[in-house]
Amino acid sequence: MSAMTRQAPRRFDLRGWSAEDLANPYPIYRHYRETDPVHLGPANASGTNTWFAFRYDDVTSVLSNRCFGRGDTQFSSVVPTECAALRRIVSNWLVFLDPPRHTRLRSLLTREFSPQVVTTLRPRVAAIARELVTAMASSPTVDLVADFAAPLPILVICELLGVPRQDRIWLRKQAMSLQQASSGRSGNYAEAETAACELSDYFRREVQRRRREPREDLIALLVRAKDRGGSLTDDELIATCVHLLTAGHETTTNLISKSVLALLRTPEVLGELRANPELMPVAVDELIRYDPPVQMVTRWAQRDQVLRGRSIHRGEKLVLVLGSANRDPLLCPDPDVVRLDRRPNRHCGFGIGIHHCLGSALARAETEIGLNELFRQLPGLHLTDEPVQFAPDVVFHGPERLTLTTCAGGSDA
Numbered sequence: 139m140s141a142m143t144r145q146a147p148r149r150f151d152l153r154g155w156s157a158e159d160l161a162n163p164y165p166i167y168r169h170y171r172e173t174d175p176v177h178l179g180p181a182n183a184s185g186t187n188t189w190f191a192f193r194y195d196d197v198t199s200v201l202s203n204r205c206f207g208r209g210d211t212q213f214s215s216v217v218p219t220e221c222a223a224l225r226r227i228v229s230n231w232l233v234f235l236d237p238p239r240h241t242r243l244r245s246l247l248t249r250e251f252s253p254q255v256v257t258t259l260r261p262r263v264a265a266i267a268r269e270l271v272t273a274m275a276s277s278p279t280v281d282l283v284a285d286f287a288a289p290l291p292i293l294v295i296c297e298l299l300g301v302p303r304q305d306r307i308w309l310r311k312q313a314m315s316l317q318q319a320s321s322g323r324s325g326n327y328a329e330a331e332t333a334a335c336e337l338s339d340y341f342r343r344e345v346q347r348r349r350r351e352p353r354e355d356l357i358a359l360l361v362r363a364k365d366r367g368g369s370l371t372d373d374e375l376i377a378t379c380v381h382l383l384t385a386g387h388e389t390t391t392n393l394i395s396k397s398v399l400a401l402l403r404t405p406e407v408l409g410e411l412r413a414n415p416e417l418m419p420v421a422v423d424e425l426i427r428y429d430p431p432v433q434m435v436t437r438w439a440q441r442d443q444v445l446r447g448r449s450i451h452r453g454e455k456l457v458l459v460l461g462s463a464n465r466d467p468l469l470c471p472d473p474d475v476v477r478l479d480r481r482p483n484r485h486c487g488f489g490i491g492i493h494h495c496l497g498s499a500l501a502r503a504e505t506e507i508g509l510n511e512l513f514r515q516l517p518g519l520h521l522t523d524e525p526v527q528f529a530p531d532v533v534f535h536g537p538e539r540l541t542l543t544t545c546a547g548g549s550d551a
Contacts, residue, residue: 150179150190152434152457152532160528163433163535164474167192167462176448179457187454189445194466194486196446197458201491206437206456207236208493217319221327223334224319230377233385233493240492243374246363247382247496250298250356256499259294263504266293267511274544275515279522282540287394288387290508294500295386299379300355301344312337313384317534334380341379356382390501392431392536394508399540400425401509402521404476411478412513418506420478425505427485428476433461433535435489460486461535518545 150170159166170177171192179188191197200206217225228234232243249255267290274280292306301309312333319330341357348358349365357379364370370378401408401421411421434457443450450456464485465473488495495501512519524541 150177155530155532157528160530160532160535161526163461163532164465167459167465170459171462171466176446178448182455187451189448189450189454189456190459191445191456192459192462192466193446194463194469197460197463198486198490200437200445200456200458201435201486201489201493203443204237205440205443207440208234208240208437218327221331221334223338224316224327224331226373227334227338227377227380228316228319230374231381232378232496233381237492242369243378244492244496246360246369247356247378250359251496251500253499256503259298259500260503260507262297263290263294263507264511266290267504267508268515271511271515278544280542280544282398282542283391283395283537284539286508286512287391287398287540290394291387291390291501291504294504295383298356298386299344299382300348300353300357309337309340309383310387313380313387316380317384317388318531337380337383338376341376344379345375386497386500388534389431389495389497390504392534393426393501393505395536395540396429396431397422397425397505397509398512398519398542399521399526399537400429400476401513402519402542407476407478408513411509412517415510415514417478418510419502420481420483422502422505422509423483423485424476424478424480426487426502427464427470427480427483429535430460430464430485430487431536432487432533434459434533435493460489516544519543520545 150166155163170190175191175193176196177190177192179190182188191200217228219225232240232247235243267286270286270289274285280286288310289306292310293303296303296306296309315326315330315333316337319327344357345361348355348361352358360370360375360378364372364375401411407421411417437456437458439450439452439454439456441452445456463469464487467473469484470480488498488501519542522541522543526537527539529536529538
């Protein structure tokens with residue numbers, strides 16, 4: 139059955155997606171965007187209504203509306219009480235907080251992830267990207283995810299945090315366990331609890347090391363904020379270290395992987411970029427719109443609200459489908475096509491409002507630099523006949539493996 143004729147489910151649900159739908163969720167989004175744009179899905183585990191918003195105007199209005207919050211207690215309500223470390227860490231993550239705690243914690247980090255500071259990091263990001271691509275160049279076939287898209291952002295965030303490079307594989311494994319649990323993708327809370335305990339111990343040791351040996355990195359910045367001004371609790375300090383690690387890699391991994399996939403599937407756009415590499419920032423912005431790495435974000439109604447004629451009551455959950463909003467024809471013409479002439483590009487791929495992705499400038503820079511380095515060093519890069527297998531996750535959306543041919547030792551034909 140083709141993508142355009144697949145039957146959309148009667149009720150939109152985050153569970154039970156087929157491999158075909160994971161690879162291309164956009165026909166399903168289109169169905170709901172056109173027929174039931176504020177859709178009542180199945181109740182959540184606590185019996186509370188879960189709503190889904192599919193249109194750009196609705197998604198962006200909710201993101202800007204303080205009457206819908208992140209609800210820092212909502213995650214804890216679905217995690218077993220015996221998972222104390224997991225509950226303690228994730229409930230202190232910036233992404234789950236509302237003002238005034240959100241304002242206080244975000245203010246500590248805003249400068250460190252500003253476009254101005256990210257500009258100073260670009261040479262180091264380029265050096266890491268060059269090293270990874272050089273290692274790939276000698277192999278006729280590579281897995282873009284394992285060989286490039288995953289290690290690039292984890293190596294960058296490890297350097298920013300000031301933790302040893304050799305720890306990156308272990309850190310990524312632990313971070314992925316936490317990310318899966320925090321987004322409700324995994325019922326394996328025992329594994330996530332173990333990861334939370336081990337990461338807490340790891341970063342406590344790093345904090346103690348900064349107090350003995352002052353440095354200039356993100357952990358040291360947080361330690362100084364706590365020790366000098368008392369603006370962080372012990373739990374917030376450790377949780378923020380873990381959150382920076384966790385949020386600092388998976389989104390960018392998916393963005394890089396899906397950007398390469400989209401460009402290899404649209405050779406005319408890739409050809410334009412090869413001829414005009416200065417267009418890469420524009421291309422990355424368009425690729426974020428076209429297939430965002432985070433497909434959905436959640437808000438909770440802080441009071442009774444009406445959205446497109448539907449009554450959403452206080453305490454009910456609203457899932458904002460960013461991937462659908464970015465393909466709304468009311469946002470831009472030809473939304474299912476990658477185009478480099480969308481200026482301005484008003485997508486919501488990194489959110490908007492107070493919860494706009496803190497690391498968006500860094501993610502953009504890593505993707506721009508990474509794509510330029512890949513296509514510069516590997517001009518023969520192309521897809522193989524192996525099907526692209528997407529991770530079983532429609533929220534943090536990306537391929538588990540992306541097998542490419544580099545044409546190492548051969549022609550580009």
